[in-house]
Amino acid sequence: MTVKKNLAAATMLAGTMTALSFMSAGAAQAQGALVMYCGVQEEWCRAMTTAFERETGIKVSMTRKSAGEVYAQVKAEAANPRADIWWGGTGDPHMQAAEEGITDEYKSPKMGELQDWAVRQWEQSKGRTVGIYSGALGFGYNTELAQSKKIGEPKCWADLLKPELKDEVQVADPNSSGTAYTLLATIVQIMGEDKGFEYLKALHKNVNQYTKSGAAPAKAMALGETTAGIAFMHDIVTMVVDKAPVKVVAPCEGTGYEIGSMSIIKGAKNLDNAKKFYDWALTADAQKLGAEAKSYQVPSNKNTPIPPQAPKLNDIKLINFDFAKYGSSAERKRLLSKWDNEVKNLP
Ligand code: PLP
Missing domain, CATH: 3.40.190.10 (Periplasmic binding protein-like II)
Incomplete structure (x- = not known):
């Protein structure tokens, strides 16, 4: 009898806790949350997080990982995605994720401001990833x-x-x-x-x-x-x-x-906020944060000044890198x- 009572109480408590945790997840979403996996240097990841939170009031939960690790995590979580946006890191695992359908198509109104190489990345991935720096x-x-x-x-x-x-x-x-x-x-x-x-x-x-x-x-x-x-x-x-x-x-x-890239995770729970971040991250102002955080890539927005410290791509003997082939899953x-x-x- 006592065991039964305890079990019933435990079941009720568990039910209440589940309901509460659903409520708190729902409340967090209503307040505006965004879960980001970030593939660049920690300092730049933090600068982006803070600036976006300040600008939009959307609370960002950010985790920094290397490119292949983010890919592995997004793939492992595909049935129940935890993250909304994957920002930064080399394009190859973004391309692989695009091909495997674990990231989502999106066309930002900011596409017209981007360098050709950034748009080509988007076209080659059928709209599932976009270039943010090189x-x-x-x-x-x-x-x-x-x-x-x-x-x-x-x-x-x-x-x-x-x-x-x-x-x-x-x-x-x-x-x-x-x-x-x-x-x-x-x-x-x-x-x-x-x-x-x-x-x-x-x-x-x-x-x-x-x-x-x-x-x-x-x-x-x-x-x-x-x-x-x-x-x-x-x-x-x-x-x-x-x-x-x-x-x-x-x-x-x-x-x-590299063409550092950005993708929206398929099944993102905070999809609208992921799109807001995506549009914002392509703006000239947001892209200026890279150099401020001592990351000296070439930004993909044509209106973002190239940091004077950035290695001059025109002076370097660059190969004709086949991003489609080397980003393909196989x-x-x-x-x-x-x-x-x-x-x-x-x-
Ligand atoms: N740091 C910066 C500034 C980068 O641009 C990149 C790649 O895009 C990386 C680090 C690469 O990180 P990892 O090689 O750890 O995936």
Whole structure:
């Protein structure tokens, strides 16, 4: 009897709690909430969150993750999405998500203000992702360490294979990091797949650590924890601006670049707010926040001034990066598993 009573009370309590939690979720939505997964540097993610909250009164719950990690999370949550908007990070996992139908189509009234490359990203994804910034891949080195270890100035991708750089190069893991996937796709496009994988295997001998996040090698170089690091050039520029003894290199063979992207999650619970954020994030004013947060990409709104610190894309030998191919679900999965099997697990 007592057990039954307790059970009944517990059931009532659980029912009340469920109702309360539904009410509070509903109330949060009514007040205006937005759940954002953010793929750029934490500082810029926070600046965007704060400015949008101030402008709209919509409360943003933001989580920063690397590009491949956001993709994996959005995919895992697809049946019951937690996030509304995915802002930033390299375009490839956004393209993959678009192809897999886990993000939604949207045409912003701001499309007319965007650079052609940003619109092309939207067209290639059938309206499911849009370009918000662009930046070139490169590498850098700590000039003090290079001098003390008598390592000559590396200028080309080929220089990173030199024996004197053994255990002196840091780069991220392409499974988690959009930066490192851009490296994988870049090397394969410059050298061809067979030679490209030979290069990555040889590079592995000089890699001291595959980090989770793409910008970590830039920070490690600045701190003197690694002599060389592969990262987006704008992420290395951030270290130079902070007066670290680091030099940025645009590799002599040419290099790839990213189109940082934004997508609305399919089934977003705060869809109207996701669209509000999307439109706002494409404005010239919102895009100025990047440089203010020391992120020196090229913005996609034609009216946003290009930060003077941003690496000049016209002066860099950029490859004709095939975003559709390397952002396709099959190609991305194939290359990542080949890298896992043939490179990562080498001694
Ligand atoms: N940081 C900045 C400023 C970026 O533009 C990007 C890519 O868009 C990243 C980091 C990449 O992050 P990750 O390589 O960790 O996915």
